[in-house]
Amino acid sequence: xxxxxxxxxxxxxxxxxxxxxxxxxxxxxxxxxxxxxxxxxxxxxxxxxxxxxxxxxxxxxxxxxxxxxxxxxxxxxxxxxxxxxxxxxxxxxxxxxxxxxxxxxxxxxxxxxxxxxxxxxxxxxxxxxxxxxxxxxxxxxxxxxxxxxxxxxxxxxxxxxxxxxxxxxxxxxxxxxxxxxxxxxxxxxxxxxxxxxxxxxxxxxxxxxxxxxxxxxxxxxxxxxxxxxxxxxxxx
Numbered sequence: 001x002x003x004x005x006x007x008x009x010x011x012x013x014x015x016x017x018x019x020x021x022x023x024x025x026x027x028x029x030x031x032x033x034x035x036x037x038x039x040x041x042x043x044x045x046x047x048x049x050x051x052x053x054x055x056x057x058x059x060x061x062x063x064x065x066x067x068x069x070x071x072x073x074x075x076x077x078x079x080x081x082x083x084x085x086x087x088x089x090x091x092x093x094x095x096x097x098x099x100x101x102x103x104x105x106x107x108x109x110x111x112x113x114x115x116x117x118x119x120x121x122x123x124x125x126x127x128x129x130x131x132x133x134x135x136x137x138x139x140x141x142x143x144x145x146x147x148x149x150x151x152x153x154x155x156x157x158x159x160x161x162x163x164x165x166x167x168x169x170x171x172x173x174x175x176x177x178x179x180x181x182x183x184x185x186x187x188x189x190x191x192x193x194x195x196x197x198x199x200x201x202x203x204x205x206x207x208x209x210x211x212x213x214x215x216x217x218x219x220x221x222x223x224x225x226x227x228x229x230x231x232x233x234x235x236x
Contacts (some may be wrong), residue, residue, distance in 0.1 A: 001024060003105060005187065011113075011140065015047070015050055016074045018043060018046055018047045018050065019047070021043050022044065022047065024100045025039045025040045025043055026040055029204065030228070037070055037073075037074060037083070038070075038074060040070060041066075041067040041070040041071055041074070042067075043068035044063045044064070044066050044070075044097070045063070045064065045067045045089060045092065045200065045229075046083075047059075047060075047063045048060045048061075048063035048092060048096075049092065051063065052092070052096050057096060057100060058097070059142040059206075060096055061093070061096060062174075064092050064093040065093070067089050068086065068089045068090065068093065071085040071086045071089055072086060077219035083116065084120060084128075084211070085112035085114075085132065085158075086116055087112070087114075087116040087117050087135070088113075090109040090110070090112055090113040090116075091109070091110065091113050091134070091135060091138060091223065093105075093109050094106040094107075094110040094113065094138060095138065097109065098138075098141070098142050098145065103142060103145070103146050106142050107139065107142050107143075108212070110135055110138050110139045110142060111139070113135050114132065114135045114136065114139065117131045117132045117135055118132060120235050123153075129162050129165075129166060130162075130166060130174075130177075132162060133158075133159040133162040133163050133166075133177065133181075134159075134175055135157065135185065136155045136159035136162075137155070137159045137180075137181060138156050138192065139151075139152075139155045140152045140153075140155035140156040140159065140184055140188075141157065141184070144184070144187075144188055146189075147192065148222040149192055150169075152188055152190060153185070156184050156185045156188065157183055157185070158177065159181050160181045160182065160185065161179045162180055163178045163181055175208050175211060175212070176208065176209070176220075178205075178208060179204075179205040179208040179223070180205075181207075182201040182202070182204050182205040182208075183201070183202065183205050183226075183227065183230070184195075184200040185201045186199075186201035189201060190230075190234060190235075194234070195234055195235045197233070198234055199234060202227050202229075202230055202231055202234070204226060205227055206228070206231075208222045209223045209227065210224055
């Protein structure tokens, strides 16, 4: 029942389903914590995502924080299984903190997530390199928002390098991430008065998105238009 409620809650974005699932899992976890605490944590994370998307930031923070605490405890006994859930939750919390202008907390959470993903990637690079790139992109956004341009550039450039390597094997999956990171770099270049570099980044990103827009115009055509707008605001 709880699994079905969780699925319905995710599918329909319905808080009441997720809250009912959470209640059931909490009751089950009282008798069999080793079995059901992971489900409590997962449902809390799902609720956090839902509340964050609906701007219920205080509720989302509590849910992420409780899920994180559980994952840390679970990872002490079974790190192979539960350690990856820690940086995932840290990234969720970091994005929430950055949106609330809590830059210090956001950066700390993203840095811890990055450290864990780097350790995991040493053993399973194909699984965790994409997570490293996503976290680097998050850090780049956080640093760019705080005018920490040199740090942001390093993070974007490392993320771009990883995405380019991944795209060589799986272009359909990772080329859009290459383009998204190029846009971040282009915006940074524009802010640092480097219009030739910004132009180069935007044009490469647009070329990628235009190719994808031929297959999926609904998803990618708006991204092409966004780059065109960015190009119009580029100093000549």
